[in-house]
Amino acid sequence: MRVVLLCAGYGTRFIAEAEQSPNHRHLTRIPKPLLPIGGKPLIDHWLETLATVPLVTKIIIVANNVNFEAFRNNPGNVVCSKEVIVVNANNVNFEAFRDNPGNVVCSKEVIVVNDGSNSNEQRSGAITCMKLGLQEQLDEACLFIAGDTLFDGSFLLASFLKVFQEENGSDQDQPCSLIVDCPCPEERVHKHGIIETDATGRVVSFLEKPDPSTTASRKQSPCFYLIHQEHLHEIEEFLKETKNGPLKARDATGNFLKFLVERNLVKSLSVSKRFDVGGLDSYLECCEEFKKTA
Numbered sequence: 001m002r003v004v005l006l007c008a009g010y011g012t013r014f015i016a017e018a019e020q021s022p023n024h025r026h027l028t029r030i031p032k033p034l035l036p037i038g039g040k041p042l043i044d045h046w047l048e049t050l051a052t053v054p055l056v057t058k059i060i061i062v063a064n065n066v067n068f069e070a071f072r073n074n075p076g077n078v079v080c081s082k083e084v085i086v087v088n089a090n091n092v093n094f095e096a097f098r099d100n101p102g103n104v105v106c107s108k109e110v111i112v113v114n115d116g117s118n119s120n121e122q123r124s125g126a127i128t129c130m131k132l133g134l135q136e137q138l139d140e141a142c143l144f145i146a147g148d149t150l151f152d153g154s155f156l157l158a159s160f161l162k163v164f165q166e167e168n169g170s171d172q173d174q175p176c177s178l179i180v181d182c183p184c185p186e187e188r189v190h191k192h193g194i195i196e197t198d199a200t201g202r203v204v205s206f207l208e209k210p211d212p213s214t215t216a217s218r219k220q221s222p223c224f225y226l227i228h229q230e231h232l233h234e235i236e237e238f239l240k241e242t243k244n245g246p247l248k249a250r251d252a253t254g255n256f257l258k259f260l261v262e263r264n265l266v267k268s269l270s271v272s273k274r275f276d277v278g279g280l281d282s283y284l285e286c287c288e289e290f291k292k293t294a
Contacts, residue, residue: 002059
């Protein structure tokens with residue numbers, strides 16, 4: 001199983017909010033996936049966990065050209081026992097992700113891919129970055145994780161992977177991709193992608209920021225998608241169908257999820273809490289939570 005960490009965003013909302021706070025203005029220089037949470041960069045929480053999972057064969061970090069060096073020199077604070085490979089396709093955040101090995105031992109191969117964009121206006125879009133992270137390799141399942149997302153301590157990746165394996169056992173008649181959902185407060189339903197599921201956990205529909213009166217579901221769906229290898233070609237199909245549309249059609253991962261569930265079997269596993277480090281308030285909430293467990 002490959003893992004793709006989507007880290008090519010520009011964090012415009014976070015930067016705008018942090019700029020207005022003298023105590024947090026210094027954070028505007030740090031890519032969101034490298035923001036300190038619980039004593040280490042956000043991305044380290046994932047890299048530490050992924051390093052312990054035998055199923056994981058490779059970790060791909062997709063960065064932009066502005067922050068590429070930060071990710072290249074320091075994929076998290078991770079010391080990799082295998083070479084960190086750099087694929088330079090763009091320019092902004094690429095360096096931030098490349099050059100700073102630190103304290104976490106990771107036995108996995110980590111590849112940092114540059115999407116080539118230099119500004120938010122030039123951004124590739126999240127689904128294009130999913131394709132870039134795949135590197136045309138469709139022979140094994142791939143887990144896509146948004147670079148600004150964490151779950152609380154009750155989430156166990158091993159349990160999630162066990163469900164995926166069970167859903168794709170020899171007794172199953174069709175491949176199944178697996179995502180997660182978490183509770184969405186009533187007042188925020190209109191701000192998030194909401195999924196509807198049947199009694200078996202199958203996702204039957206995806207609703208982008210719906211009016212709360214149009215659905216009984218309060219299941220928010222973050223970008224944490226384990227896509228079965230037989231479904232990975234759908235990323236290219238989606239991009240073909242939306243290539244002449246606006247960038248926003250290719251920038252919201254929920255648009256791809258909607259496309260996927262309408263054509264394939266996708267199930268969802270419920271988790272108790274998700275942290276979306278999209279703005280300053282949610283970042284500070286996340287810091288408080290992880291301070292308790294640090």
